[in-house]
Amino acid sequence: MSADLLARFRDRLRLPLIAAPMFLVSGVELAVAACRNGVIGSFPTVNCRETEQLDAWLGDIERRLQAHADANGKAAAPICPNLIVHRSNARLQQDLAVLLRHKVELVITSVGSPAPVLAPLHDAGALVFADVASIRHAERAVAAGADGLVLLTAGAGGQTGWLNPFVFVRAVRGFFDGPIVLAGGISDGHAxxxxxALGCDLAYMGTKFIATRESMADARYKQMLVDSSADDILLTTAFTGLQTNMLRPSIEAAGLDPDDLPARGAIDIGKDIDIGARESRPKRWRDIWSGGHSTSGVTGVLGVDDLVAQTVAEYEAASARVQLA
Ligand SMILES: Cc1cc2nc3c(=O)[nH]c(=O)nc-3n(C[C@H](O)[C@H](O)[C@H](O)COP(=O)(O)O)c2cc1C
Incomplete structure (x- = not known):
């Protein structure tokens, strides 16, 4: 089943890779650059200020990917919007309607059950991958009819998982033979x-794509990733109430002590996710930055072309090494 579902994309992919959806980071430029390079491009729909902007973004992406296909005689990798299905997303139904109108091929749901959006997306011909962080949630997403699973594992950027990837993937492979995407810890083509080899069909790379020229991240954020390693990542619930991997230097720069943060969700910054809001208080995501353990793999700010070429070379070297072993 796994192979069948992904067959429709395989010859459009240069690597089994998704440029992960990231709040305030992934926009049109990053998504288009990923897809043109044969990597599935993604962005959370909440990165658009309102639903009308989502419509415009998708129109723009489709035009640019069509022009790329016309020039190269080959379709680009698919674009995969990310729907936050949590009840706090008041725009869910409007954003869903736009995705249906644009007939997107693949959607990733996160922060909740995919159940409410599965039927309309399936009717429109889209595949739906559900982002899950526990075996119980993986079982539930499969029972609800998700086509694929994104397994959020320990060390991922953003709101992270906690399970060891070796254990999580093998446990889920025990009951699910559909597409599995590994999220967390993919710092290069070797990983x-x-x-x-572990049994995944695809993997996410998030943090590595923050430090690309095409990402919407602040230049200081990109440089901080270059200057930091996995040792600089702090797992904390202080900013969002959920376990989130944050860059210690960005917490210090905001005048807070990473080793003495208040309790769970207690810091009253950036409670809203209105990306248009600009005020002087430091805000999580905008001023206090996230990175995964894969921060160790960020060695420079690259264009997406170069990052993908580098990852292809690493992937090929790893494949050759495994064959020789
Ligand atoms: C700054 C940032 C924002 C993120 N925002 C989202 C989001 O809006 N939706 C989502 O599903 N995942 C989000 N994530 C998680 C990523 O999609 C992905 O799971 C993670 O980056 C994988 O780990 P890696 O960074 O080590 O590659 C975010 C991650 C980061 C670093």
């Missing part, structure tokens, strides 16, 4: 190859 990507290892994810496939």
């Amino acid at each position: 990507l190859r290892a994810a496939q």
Whole structure:
């Protein structure tokens, strides 16, 4: 089943990779650059200020990917919007309607059950991958009819998982033979190859794509990733109430002590996710930055072309090494 579902994309992919959806980071430029390079491009729909802007973004992306296909005689990798299905997303139904109108091929749901959006997306021909962080949630998403699973594991950027990837993937493979995407810890092409050996069909790379020229991240954020390693990542519930991996230097720069943060969700910054809001208080995501353990793999700010070429070379070296072993 796994192979069948992904067959429709396979010859459009240069790597079994998704440029992960990231709040305030992934926009049109990053998504288009990923897809043109044969990597599935993604963005959370809440990165658009309102539903009308989502319509415009998708129109723009489709035009640019069509022009790329016309020039190259080959379709680009698919674009995969990310729907936050949590009840706090008041725009869910409007954003869903736009995705249906644009007939997107693939959607990733996160922060909740995919159940409410599965039927309309399936009717429109889209595949739906559900982002899950526990075996129980993986079982539930499969029972609800998700086509694929994104397994959020320990060390991921953003709101992270906690399970060890070796354990999580093998446990889910015990009851699910559909597409599995590994999220967390993919810092280069070697790790990507290892994810496939483990039983995954695809993997996310998030943090690595923050430090690209095409990402919407602040230049200081990109440089902080270059200057930091996995040792600089702090797992904390202080900012969002959920376990989130944050860059310690960004917490210090905001005048807070990473080793003495208040309790769960207690810091009253950035409670809203209105990306248009600008005020002087430091805000999580905008001023206090997130990175995964894969921060260790960020060695420079690259264009997406170069990051993908580098990852392909690493992936091929890892494949050759595994074959020799
Ligand atoms: C700054 C940032 C914002 C994120 N925002 C989202 C989001 O809006 N939706 C989502 O599903 N995942 C989000 N994530 C999680 C990523 O999609 C992905 O799971 C994670 O980056 C994978 O780990 P890696 O960074 O080590 O590659 C975010 C991650 C980061 C670093």
